Structures are given as C-alpha cells and as structure tokens.
Amino acid sequence: MKTIPQEELFHRIEGFQEKLKEKGTDLAVIIQNADLYYFSGTIQAEYLFIPQEGEPVLLVRRGSERAQAESSFKKIIEFKSSREIPNILTQEDIELPEELGLELDVLSYQVATKLQHILEADKLVNITTVIRQSRMIKSDYEIILMKRAANQLKKIPTLIKSNLQEGMSELELSSIIEEHLRLQGHPGRIRMRGLTNEMPIGVCVSGDNAEVPLKTDALCGGPGIHASIGIGSSKKKIIEGEPIVIDFVSNHHGYHVDQTRLAVLGEPSAYLQETYEKSVELLDKLSEYLLPQHTWQEIYEQGKRLAEELDVADYFMGHGENKVRFVGHGVGLELNEFPFLADGLDIDLEPGMTIALEPKLLIPELGAIGIENTYLITEDGPQNLTTSSEELIIV
Template sequence: MTDPGFSTPRAEIDQRIEKLQRRLLQEGIDGALILQNTDLFYFSGTIQQSHLYIPAQGPPLLMVRKSLKRAQSESPLSTILSLNSPKQLMTLIEENGLAPPAVMGMELDVLPTNLFFSYKRLFPAVDIRDISIPIRMVRAVKSAYELNLIRQAAAFSDQVAETVPHLLREGLTEIELAGMIEAQARRLGHQGIVRMRLWGAEMFYGHLMSGAAAAVPSFLASPTGGAAVSAAVAQGPSFRKIKRHEPILFDYVFAWKGYISDHTRIYAIGRPPQWLVDAHAHMLDLQEQIKAMATPGTSAGDLYSAAIEMATRKGVDAYFMGAEADRIRFIGHGVGLELDEFPFLAHGQTTELEEDMVIALEPKLVFPGEGVVGIENTHVVTPSGLEQLTHAQQQIVSI
C-alpha cells in the first residue's frame, strides 16, 4: 500500500475535475476518456494502467487493469473498479449510473493512431474529439497545492546547483561530472523521470555540456543540444574533457513528487573571455525585463517579440536561442508535471498569461564553436509579473 502522505488530496482532485467538467460543457462534449499517464495522475492521483472516464456532469469513474489494489490506495476517487478489457468500458459506465456519451473527448495529441482506431471500432456510434487543449489549459494554472510542490522542487534545484562548484575540476569528462551531479539529485529525492508531452521528445536529467560541445545543435525543441555519448541519444553530455576558461552549461530539471523545476546556470574553471561574460550579463538583463512585463493578460507571443527586440538592441540577435537554421522560436515554456506545458512564450502564440501559471524563462545565447551562456529560472505568474522560484547564483560562477 502507498504511504498516504504521497497521495493527492481529495479536494485537490475534485477541484481539477470540476474545472475540466466546465470546459466539457462549454465544448459540448459528454465526457472525457483519459489514458495518458500524466493526465491520469493529474485527475486521479495514480498512473496505474487505467481508463478514467470524467462525464461532463456526475462523478468520475476509474477503471483499472493493473494494479487495482495500488490504484485504490493511491487515488482518492470514490469509484475505482476492475477492468479486464476496454470492451467493458461502456457497460461499466452505464452500470454506474452514467449515460453513455454520444460525444467523447480523448487525448488525441498523444494517443497512438492504432489505439485511436481500436476505440473507434469499439464505439462506432460515438463521436470522438480531441480534448487535449482543454486538459492542458486546466493544467496550466496551478493550485496552491501544486505551487507548494514546485517551490520544493525549485529549492532542490538550488541545492543541486550549489554542489556543482564542489564537484567541478579540470580534466573531468562532461559525462563524469553529469553522473556526480545526478547522483546528488537522486539522493535529494529526484524521481528519475522527466516527463515530456511532445511526440518524440525525451530527456534524462538535463544538459551538462562545456565549451564548443554545448553549442552543438540537436533535434530537441531546446536552444541547446550537446555532442552526447552517441547518435542514439544526440543530446546532453559527452566524453569531452572539461577545459579551463570555457563556459560550462548546467541546464537541469528537478522532478519532485511529479512536479518540475527547470533552471540553467553557467560555471567555469577560471574566468571565461570578457565578451562571454558580457553576453551572459545581457541575458540576465533581458530576463529581468521580461519578468516585469509578464503580468496576467499579457500575450505569450508579445513577450517573445519583446525579447527578440531586446536581443537585437543588444546586438546579439544572431545567436539568441540558437544560431542560424537551428534557432528555436520561443523564450520560455510552462512547467508542472511535464517539462513542456502551456503556456509557450513563442512566436505567434496568442495565449494570455494567467495568475499562477508557472513558466521556465530561458534566454540563452549559442555561439557555434565557442559555447553557450544565459540563464533559466522557474517562475510563477503574479499580478506584478514573474516571481522567481530558483535563486542559486545567476552570474557566471568561476572556480
């Protein structure tokens, strides 16, 4: 049985379900069938192999294939039943006093196509629609309970960052240093999994790269990539040895009880060239300006445009968030249970910020053949702008 202290409170789950139900009614959807692990955890408190049915009106129904006993110990929901086959879904829905849906929402942004077709065959009379945007918008605004966990994750992020100068020494390979840092994170309680929603996106603990290797681009939707240990991974630390007077990028995620803090710091053995120090200072200044602008009601796309204008005025736009064709077109992203949550501070995004959204703001400069400088912190949206949650030294830390 799971320790009750690890369980999501019933009032928290009820509040989340009520928010989704309001959106279902607005969209004209009779109910949502939720399968993805992160969404299951958010709305039920468990990731056991389940189907969670949330009607637009009425109590939710959690139907579990494996493990039923663990789901019952983890989830505060009232109705948790055994499910042997998806063929039983509609029968169980009706047997528990709920009307079978004519229009049903599913997470079509993450549901594999073969599974989608199998559900279409199971429910030929049901109109299946994408419910991913309403789910992600509900999840974008954090509760006090969630903010408390993210603040705890941010405090652990700072602790990990503060260990780096004590571990760093010339001649270590990137992968050796990464392993020592990750061991410390694990000792503090890092869950060991960093969840991402975007198809094909994956990450371990984060990126630890030095000098020119940090500026090697990759497939990931990130300004940094890294030489990596092989083409099978194509991101992150490599076997390259760390040298003196070069920037060392530490871009790590701390995941605590499901919730994420994302931050970046720059270190160096000795002092890097002054032009890199100056470039880093530009990113610190840009961060502070965006933080002040990011108030509720501000368009996410407008913040991206403002950041581009600032980088241009500072004369570093050619390297801002990547170089040339490998540049990404965002400066920040929501975080919560996943690393790539709403909102995205990206080109063309019309989403307006809301109080208690949580955003990782990450202005960075990527200089091919030289390295990466910049900053990233996790913030919460408040009426006066972004409140920074990660507080480790933001200047380049030279040892």
C-alpha cells in the same frame, strides 16, 4: 495514503467537466500518465472516464488496492477485458457517448479507434488543448510542490564549485549533479509531452557542443553519448575557459522546475564575462514583462527587442539557421506545458502559470551563454522559484 487532497482532485474534475460542456464532448477518456495522475492521483489505472456530469470512473486492470490507496475516487473498478467497459459504464450511470474525447496528440490510431468501436461513439474529438488549459493554471497546492522541486536545484552552484576540475568530462560533471538530485528525492524521470520527446534529468554541455542541433525546438541539448539517444552530456573533456551550460530539471512528486546556470573552468575571457552579464540583464529585464496583461507572443517579441538593445540579437536563441522561435515554456507535471512564449501565440498570460524563461545566447565557436529561471505569474508580478545564485560559476 492519498497522493492528492480530495478537495483538490474534485476541483480539477469539476473545472474540466465545465470545459467538456462548453466543447460539447459527452465523455473524456484519460490514458496518458501525466494527465491520469493530474485528474486521479494515480497512474495505476488503465482508463479514467470523465463524463460531463457525475463522478468519474477509474478502471484498473490489476492491483486495484494500490489505486484505491492513492486515489480519492470512490468508483475504482477492476476489469479483465475491454469488452466489459460498456456494461461497467452503464452500471455506473454513464451513457455511451456520441462524441468521445481522447488525448489524440499522444494516443496511437489503434488505441483511439479501438475505444471508439468499444464505446460505439459516432465521433472522436481531440481534448488535448482542453487538458493542457486545465493544467496550465497551478493551484496553491501545486505551487507548494513546485517550490519544493525548486529547492532540489538550489545547491547546484556550490556543488559545481566543489567538484569541477581539470580533465573532467561533461558526463562526469553531470553524474555528480544527477546523484545529488536523486538523493533529494528526484525520481530520475522527466516527463515531456509528445510521441518521441525524451529528456535526461539535465545536461552539462561545454563549448561548441552547445551548437549541436536537435530535431526538437530546443537549444543546448548536447549530442549525448550516442546517436540512439541524441541529447545530453557527452564524454567530451571540459576545456579551460569555455562556457559550461548547467541545465537541470528537478522533480518533486511529479512536478518539474527548470533551471540553467553557467560555469567556467579557469579564468573566463573578458568577452565571456561581458556577454554573460548581458545575458543576465536580458533575463532580468524580460522577466519584468511576465504580467497578466501581456501575451505569450509579446514576451518573445520583447526578448528579441532587448537582445537588439544589448547588441546580442545575432545570437539570441541560436544563430543562423538553427535559431529557435521561443524564449520560454510552461512547466508542471510535464516539462513542455502551456504557455509557450513563442512567435504567433497571441494569448494572455494568467496568474497561476509557471514558466521557465530561458533567453540564451549561442555564439559560434564559443558556445552557449545564459541562465534560466522558473517563474510563477501573479497579479503583482513574477515570482522567481529558482533562487540559487545567478553568478557566473568560476572554478
């Protein structure tokens, strides 16, 4: 069964080839799994060759039957050795390139130089930005898949109310949510671009565990259960009255949606309740700016301004030296896609972008307070894909 409709796949290839022409890149080689799936509908191939013009060629080292079942491409060829590649391309009317485009943000030096040598290319260029620009505008087909992904998250507040209890650890609560997601078809993996970016399905982080710093530009990841991973829920027991960040990522047919909700065991303090209401107001008001006429940077700046108005600026996206300089990120086949709503990115929002907006507050000796929704940018305003209850979950 073909995983992606043929017309959808061909539209993606045509758009990408136009970008290759504009850049002057003769040939692109796609290797990384998320990119490979986006452009071919399968990850069973070793290489995908996309010329400026003409049909792409998918090279499979073994199991070509599966690649043929999953991808709509006609040119799916099995090979044994990389030395065969020049002859295969020549037979398929693809000239060896002068300028070779590779995903240089994720490929090793060894792989990149090996391909340059095999294909006798004069020059290597990084096509990462071109790929990410191609993927950041979602088609109607992709939006359907993302809405289905969002449905996996809808019952999380109810699940927490039914299961959170005194004496439970972060890890125990997280495992209940993870099981729920897996039984709905979540593959148990989150794709995040980058050499060392590793991400669990989600985290339950309580109290001051939310303050544990991460090497990545992120908040509330938690310490995890061991330094060898360094992120995630821990064996810490959840204490009555402290905020519990419930941040999970769904995955349907490879497409992710990001959502955060907040819970508390026992009666919350008046301060926690009031601050939570401010955090929801901050998200609601900030989401109104998710319009095509605004830039990525403007959303971040508006977030800081709104935090000032609500008297929570000291805690906006962290505190002290551990503040992060973003308020949202694109989502799709990877969790960290374009756009990044961050300082210094004066680039316009566009219809079809899907963005996780997460203006969280990190309060010393208390923890993190805030929620996160994933939105679709449209000409008429943002559409919230994450429709589960936004009320503070009190158990």
